[in-house]
Amino acid sequence: MPANEKDLKVYAGLFEHVKETLKENGQMLNCDETGFINSIGTAPKKISYKEFENLEGEAFLSCAFLKFFQRLPLDEEKEKCASLSKEEILKYLSNKASYSIRGIELTDCTYKVKPGLRGKILGKASVVASSPKLRKTAKKMPAGIQNKIRGTFR
Amino acid sequence: MRKVYLDVSMVMIGTSFTGIPRTLMEIVKRLEQKGNLKLVFIEYDSKRDAYRLLRTKEFIDFCDTKTDNRKSIRSDRFITFNEIEENSIFFDCDTAWKNRTRRSFLYPLLKQNKVKIVTLIYDIISIDYPQFCDKSDVMNFVDYLGAALIYANKIIVTSGDTKDAIESQCSSIGTEIPEISIVPLGGDFKKKENAEENVQSSIKEIVSKGKYLLMVGTIEPRKNHKLLLETYQKFLRDKINFVFAGFSGQAMEDFFAKLTADPDYQNGIWHVDNASDDDVDYLYKNCYAMVFPSYIEGYGLPIIEAFLREIPVIASDTGINREIAGERAVFFEQDNSEELAGIINNLLENEEEYKALRERVKGYVPKTWDDTAIAIEKQLLSVL
Known part of the structure; x- marks a missing residue:
């Protein structure tokens, strides 16, 4: 259900406050405001491409990451996507484990965007890896190994 | 008896039960014991794109013992977002901003379906002190808090400090201040023998x-x-x-x-x-x-x-x-x-x-979890 303009102002107000506070503390918010605002109201599984197909550059990337994965792109991911077209970005994202794990269905999209083999395999593996017992064990591992595991299933 | 839906998706995948999960567990087991509300525990399932109904008794046992029986908690019954009943209460007291079901998506649907929304906000550190937080978490929290400010029938906070922070935030972004009630948390945790x-x-x-x-x-x-x-x-x-x-x-x-x-x-x-x-x-x-x-x-x-x-x-x-x-x-x-x-x-x-x-510090008597549960129940019933 798309939010109305008055409601969007609430989200935008909070976003701007956060951005300003970070700036005052010498930090940057690596997220485009238009991209964020367009991610508001995204459904957990069936995501319509129409909701963000008109966005460009940073706004498109921030929005796609937030819509699909509820996170911001890492520096290396931004770098990787900098030279890609929208279609290529969507294909790149659909090949991530998280896309399969979340069972995302991109609708209203003319591009062929489906999880690749890597994404599918990691998606299946994540079912095993996400068991609370295994996660508890993983949390006792050194930080470096934990980060590696997180990165694999990101 | 009035139905209260609780999305406990994050507790169901959690590995440690301190902080918010512990608070949720302390509250729900007392609400269930009092028996004045019909608690319906639900967990989002991405395959079905629906909420899985959880077995109440098994979930309460889990809250009580922390013994990992999560497989037995999950039933094979599901409801869609739209099947959350009219005139029931949706009580959000888990780490809902980390949930796959974004509140900016869910709350408008619930509102449209005449479900009352009560959100327990523990703090707004992500908004006022984002420099200490993961930036993706901050973005998710903006989504969650924004939805709570717009759609919640009532916001419960655990301290006057958080109430002040939310009110100040509403004033600065020029939005109406929602109804906010303070319910302090208990401190009487069960002591183990030996x-x-x-x-x-x-x-x-x-x-x-x-x-x-x-x-x-x-x-x-x-x-x-x-x-x-x-x-x-x-x-x-x-x-x-x-x-x-x-x-x-x-x-x-x-x-x-x-x-x-x-x-x-x-x-x-x-x-x-x-x-x-x-x-x-x-x-x-x-x-x-x-x-x-x-x-x-x-x-x-x-x-x-x-x-x-x-x-x-x-x-x-x-x-x-x-x-x-x-x-x-x-x-x-x-x-x-x-x-x-x-x-x-x-x-x-x-x-x-x-x-x-x-x-x-001698003779300190904390608020009890029973006090907290009684106050929460009162707040939940007040939105009907």
Whole structure:
């Protein structure tokens, strides 16, 4: 259900406050405001491409990451996507484990965007890896190994 | 009986049951026991794109025993978002901003279907202190808080400090202030028998090394562990030991590098990772004082935990720490290691002052979880 303009102002107000506070503390918010605002109201599984197909550059990337994965792109991911077209970005994202794990269905999209083999395999593996017992064990591992595991299933 | 839906998706995949999961568990098991509301526990399932209904009795058992029976909790019945019944209550008290079902998506649907929404907001640190938080979490929190401000019939907070922060935020962004009620959290956690027998020998060894100051909480930037390390290194080396008890959080590489490079590391200053409840209890009971230098807290449960064991608290002078500790604690200016060292030196040198501080914390009676559950139930029923 798309939010109305008055409601969007609430989200935008909070976003701007956060951005300003970070700036005052010498930090940057690596997220485009238009991209964020367009991610508001995204459904957990069936995501319509129409909701963000008109966005460009940073706004498109921030929005796609937030819509699909509820996170911001890492520096290396931004770098990787900098030279890609929208279609290529969507294909790149659909090949991530998280896309399969979340069972995302991109609708209203003319591009062929489906999880690749890597994404599918990691998606299946994540079912095993996400068991609370295994996660508890993983949390006792050194930080470096934990980060590696997180990165694999990101 | 009125139905109350609780999305406990995050608890259902959690690995530790402290903080918010523990709070949720303490509240729901009492609400269920009282029997005035029909609790319906649900978990989002991405394959079905629907909520899985959880078995109430099994979920309550899990809350009570923490024994991992999660497979038996899950039923094979599902409801869609639109099947959450009209005139029921949707009570959000889990870490809902991490949930796949974004509240900016769910709340408008619920509102449209005439479901009453009550959101328990523990704090808005992500909004007012985003510099201490993961930026993706911050974005998710903006989504969650925005939806709560727009759509919730009632917001429950656990402190006056959080209520003030939300109201101030509403004023600055020019939106209507929602109805907000304060329900303080309980502090009467169940005590285990023979807890001391389960304490690790390494913990007992630390305690045996002499007087120590304790800090409890995840090692993360907003807790300001670095101030204690600096205080120790500059002013208190050879005067008193320091123990940091808590999981290693993110963005603390510099702190750990300084800590582990200290010549007194593991022999005067320790980090106890993965401590059990019994270990932490033992550390509390035997410490000289609990030091709490955080920049910001949602509630400051360690202050209550220290008071319950009649342990003196030395805390940073913040609104929430003052609200929780009142006159019982000693406060120091945020980030002022010299003032903190002065307080500790003074206590070490003046036995009478230390005794007087210990007297101040005697007879502390926390709010009980029963009080919390009664107040929550009242707030839930008030939206009907």
